[in-house]
Amino acid sequence: MPSLFDPIRLGNLDLPNRILMAPLTRGRSTRDHVPTPIMAEYYAQRASAGLIISEATGISQEGLGWPYAPGIWNSAQVEAWKPIVKAVHDKGGRIALQLWHMGYLVHPDFLNGEPPVSSSVRTAPDHAHTYDGKKPYGEARALREDEIPRLLSDYENAARNAVAAGFDGVQIHAANGYLLDEFLRDGANKRTDRYGGSIENRVRLVTKVAQTVAGVVGPERTGIRFSPNGPIQGVDDSDPHALFGLAAEMMARVGLAYIELREPGPDGTFGKATVPPVAPTIKKTFGGPVILNCDYDGARAEAAVKSGEADAIAFGRPYLANPDLPERLAKGAPLNKDVMATWYSQGPEGYVDYPTLEEAKAA
Numbered sequence: 522m523p524s525l526f527d528p529i530r531l532g533n534l535d536l537p538n539r540i541l542m543a544p545l546t547r548g549r550s551t552r553d554h555v556p557t558p559i560m561a562e563y564y565a566q567r568a569s570a571g572l573i574i575s576e577a578t579g580i581s582q583e584g585l586g587w588p589y590a591p592g593i594w595n596s597a598q599v600e601a602w603k604p605i606v607k608a609v610h611d612k613g614g615r616i617a618l619q620l621w622h623m624g625y626l627v628h629p630d631f632l633n634g635e636p637p638v639s640s641s642v643r644t645a646p647d648h649a650h651t652y653d654g655k656k657p658y659g660e661a662r663a664l665r666e667d668e669i670p671r672l673l674s675d676y677e678n679a680a681r682n683a684v685a686a687g688f689d690g691v692q693i694h695a696a697n698g699y700l701l702d703e704f705l706r707d708g709a710n711k712r713t714d715r716y717g718g719s720i721e722n723r724v725r726l727v728t729k730v731a732q733t734v735a736g737v738v739g740p741e742r743t744g745i746r747f748s749p750n751g752p753i754q755g756v757d758d759s760d761p762h763a764l765f766g767l768a769a770e771m772m773a774r775v776g777l778a779y780i781e782l783r784e785p786g787p788d789g790t791f792g793k794a795t796v797p798p799v800a801p802t803i804k805k806t807f808g809g810p811v812i813l814n815c816d817y818d819g820a821r822a823e824a825a826v827k828s829g830e831a832d833a834i835a836f837g838r839p840y841l842a843n844p845d846l847p848e849r850l851a852k853g854a855p856l857n858k859d860v861m862a863t864w865y866s867q868g869p870e871g872y873v874d875y876p877t878l879e880e881a882k883a884a
């Protein structure tokens with residue numbers, strides 16, 4: 522069986538190892554959601570990943586409600602992404618862009634006071650990060666059926682821009698309680714039209730988005746992320762095995778290159794599972810490469826790949842804090858611990874200053 526350190530082909534991308542960088546929002550763009558030069562340094566430091574999945578990146582202003590997060594809907598953003606992608610390529614790496622619509626998790630402050638959109642009228646629990654600190658979420662309105670073509674054209678525009686910026690591929694963000702997850706899971710989707718109710722109806726929007734994005738980028742360069750197990754940001758489902766089994770089958774029909782899953786265990790530190798693992802069901806109905814994420818260390822990751830449970834592993838917090846993660850895992854070296862206070866802070870601290878093993882030894 523393969524090891525974490527063996528190459529793998531995802532769609533038409535050849536990865537030198539099976540250690541992926543999971544998408545990590547870091548808030549180092551401008552207030553207008555334009556990427557900044559320090560992001561080139563950060564991603565280039567992590568170029569030895571089999572594949573970098575970028576931080577979630579807004580497809581439209583309607584879909585972006587995170588302070589200083591990047592977007593990909595206008596030409597200033599495309600131009601600013603180009604040197605970042607080039608910096609990763611110059612170091613021999615590969616980078617895919619994660620396409621994001623935050624749905625009901627966009628605070629009205631980002632929308633000139635207008636309500637955000639979701640599958641149904643609903644208010645997210647807890648508080649949003651805004652430019653004026655944490656605030657309770659606003660009530661979302663239900664996206665009308667006649668607005669869906671416009672949403673799809675936003676995805677199409679973003680996908681075209683990702684290609685123009687030079688990305689090796691894209692990942693559709695359908696996880697973590699954001700818009701596409703709000704349509705998928707019945708705890709959030711209360712619609713009575715053909716986008717709600719049955720499982721077939723609830724997978725319709727994500728399937729159309731996948732077809733639209735793959736139509737621009739190529740299915741062999743398009744992946745998708747789900748978080749099938751357990752509640753997150755107020756979104757959950759009553760029958761995840763049936764729902765995500767069908768969603769994965771639809772993604773296979775579109776021909777996507779891979780599915781990535783954030784699936785914690787029952788004691789997960791980034792969400793908690795509430796049903797038995799959904800990954801095996803998804804792996805069966807998808808048939809292609811499945812990448813697993815959440816709470817992996819080197820030993821668990823190697824065991825998951827060796828057993829065939831996963832084709833590759835995506836690391837989030839370990840990658841944030843260890844630019845040379847594959848080299849450290851190969852040596853069984855200790856890992857730097859990520860510092861939560863600088864996850865979303867601006868500037869270089871806790872961003873580009875985590876040392877490699879060699880730098881730590883030299884210091």
Ligand SMILES: Cc1cc2nc3c(=O)[nH]c(=O)nc-3n(C[C@H](O)[C@H](O)[C@H](O)COP(=O)(O)O)c2cc1C
Nearest residue numbers: 543544545546576577783791815816836837838864
């Ligand atoms: C600071 C931070 C930012 C994150 N941003 C994103 C994101 O932009 N998109 C996404 O799908 N998940 C995001 N996540 C979730 C991670 O991709 C990953 O699923 C999570 O950290 C669990 O993996 P880990 O145990 O390897 O850290 C984020 C997590 C953290 C800690």
